[in-house]
Amino acid sequence: MKKSNKGLKIFLGIIIGIVLLGGLDYVLAFHTGTRNRHVENSKDHSSSGIIDENGLFADEPEALAKLEERIEECADKTNMNIQVFLPSSDRRYYSDDDVRNFTANQYNDTFGENTDGLLYYIDISGKSPACDDIAKSAAANLIYTEDICQRIYTALDEYLPPSYGPVYTEHIINAVEHFCPMIESYYDPDRASGSYYDATADTPVYVYTKNGETYVTTSKPPFKKLRICIVAELAGGLLTLILYLISKSRYKFKSKTNPSIYLSPDNVRFREKSDVLIRTYVTKHRIQSSSGGGGGGYRGGGGGGHSHGGSIGHSSHHR
Amino acid sequence: MESVEYKCPNCNADLKFSPSTQKLDCEFCLSSFTVDEIKKLCSKTENSIPPEAVQLQEDFANHTHLYRCKSCGAEIMADDQQTATFCYYCHNPVILAGKMGGEFKPDKVIGFKLTRDNAIACFKKWVGRRWFVPKDFKSQQQIEKLTGLYVPFWIADCHIEADYRAIGKKLRHWVSGNYSYTETKEYRVIRDASMLTRGVPADGETKIDDLLMEAIEPFDYREMKDFSMSYLSGFYADKYDVDKSQVFPRIRERSKQACLTFIRSTISGYSSLMPSSDQYKVTNTDWNYTMLPVWFMSYKYKDKIYEFAINGQTGKLAGTPPLSKGRLAAVCGCIGGALAAAIIVLGGVLF
DSSP states (O other): OHHHHHHHHHHHHHHHHHHHHHHHHHHHHHSOOOOOOOOOOOSOOTTOEEEETTOTTTTOHHHHHHHHHHHHHHHHHHTOEEEEEEOOGGGGGOOHHHHHHHHHHHHHHHHOTTOSEEEEEOOOSSOSSOEEEEEEETHHHHHSOHHHHHHHHHHHTTTSOOTTSOOOHHHHHHHHHHHHHHHHHHOOGGGOOSEEEETTBSSOEEEEEETTEEEEESSOOHHHHHHHHHHHHHHHHHHHHHHHHHHHHTTSOOOOOOGGGGEEEEEEEEEEEEEEEEEEEEEEEEOOOOOOOOOOOOOOOOOOOOOBSSOEEEEEEEO | OOOOOEEOTTTOOEEEEETTTTEEEETTTOOEEOHHHHHHHHHHSOSSOOHHHHHHHHHHHHHEEEEEETTTOOEEEEETTOOOOBOTTTOOBEEEEEEOOGGGOOSEEOOOOSOHHHHHHHHHHHHHTOTTSOGGGGSHHHHTTOEEEEEEEEEEEEEEEEEEEEEEEEEEEEEETTEEEEEEEEEEEEEEEEEEEEEEEEEOOSSSOHHHHHHTOOOOGGGOEEOOGGGGTTSEEEOOOSOHHHHHHHHHHHHHHHHHHHHHHTOOSOSEEEEEEEEEEEEEEEEEEEEEEEEEEEEEETTEEEEEEEETTTOOEEEOOOOOHHHHHHHHHHHHHHHHHHHHHHTTSOO
């Protein structure tokens, strides 16, 4: 009876401990953190459009205006800031990092930091291989994931010329006319989940959604905090258990005297003490030859960093 | 079945003749002897007690008081100059129960060499390293309960016939061409010996844990003296309640273990050993009923008695320290909590 009471007490203690820790985790994960830097987009998307730095549409302003209109329409539908940028040949010496740095700053300069939107940089500068880039800001990072961007690139490869070939306005018109519907079709704010961490920003930030609202904060998203809390509690609990068991083992009776001390070699008289060889035999077996080996592997790549403000993520593609 | 009145040379219990084996068997210690062996052994023993020994037994009976604890049943001896007031084991008052019988007079004794102050210093050093014992356990009141006690021990010299036979294998490996070769040499290993374990002790009372008494061994038998009442002065002595036939299995086991270890130490260089015979037979045992000096203390904590003993001759100590699980859990919890807090802070949960 007494033992079962003790067991019940321990069980209740464990349950209460788990409940308390759960409550603490909830408070730490969901009710702590830094201010939300996210800036809601205005309904006016007149800033969205196309920048023809290259002057490709110099002789076709109507076509450019049409594209401008289409992009604005897309921006209205998605409530995203959208800009398509056609770089001049001055940018052909840009490295990939330079491109990403430029697109991030261009977006922030045009629409402001931590707004929802994206900038599509179609590399017609003459750089080979051409480096297209989609710079995504705030919620766009969660909606237009790397996978979606790569799908967009693959689809647009059909319309864009190779980097070594001449570029005509038709290429860009086709590309933009297919780009906008794809942006619209992939737009699904409800699908925005998980989080995005922009480590290259001037102040590294996390982008995530909570209760349908977009957050851009310097503190971690709630589920990451929750995971850290649980890991911390498991590590603390494990350390507690190990220390408890080690300390408890020091409180056990260990000492025992070896009875060998009561037998002196002087008190041993051998009648027979022998080690007689009775037989010798040899066995042999064939050594199995084994072949194999592994190839080495190498990891290559790497990349430089760049610096910008806001919460810009990139998806790049080479043509 | 025919019954023959011979005493077992090992444990002094009655031997019974077994027609099936044609041997005299001891039901207590499971020793077995041929009739010739037992006759030879009995011829060496004295059949009469010398008058001096009778006088010593009478003196012992006249000058020793027996006290009994009504609470735990412990029986304590003290000389007639001293009055025992509390039980060394459960710390309850004891009452005078009468005189001791002469048959309880010990043969030998080792006097206390460790003073009470030395024993307290040993205890304090031992307990000082243990942070999670209950505070009471370290208190002066508890230390006062450290009792100088002569514990009754049966000390035995065992004559053992050892017969160890085994097949030992020595292996040698080498490689030649595409073949791996193994040469196996088989040896017949024989160790046939007479062995004598000297002074294997076993405490003769049930109150104190046997393992605790084994843990404070060994005692230096060179300082063993014939028993005299003067050794009891200032100390208590426990009366034995376990006779030698009951302790013999423990002594036999420890003696066998000593012999086994010795035999094994003479065999080396083999990759494997397959014993065909590994027998250790105790053929004869010489006994001494001896009082050995022990500083003893018991402590009751949460319905469990924790015992602590110091060898009153050598200062070797042993015991089970009580553990305050609540304090230990609290300290470990604080350390674990600090680690968790550090991970939470460094992991950036708060900022």
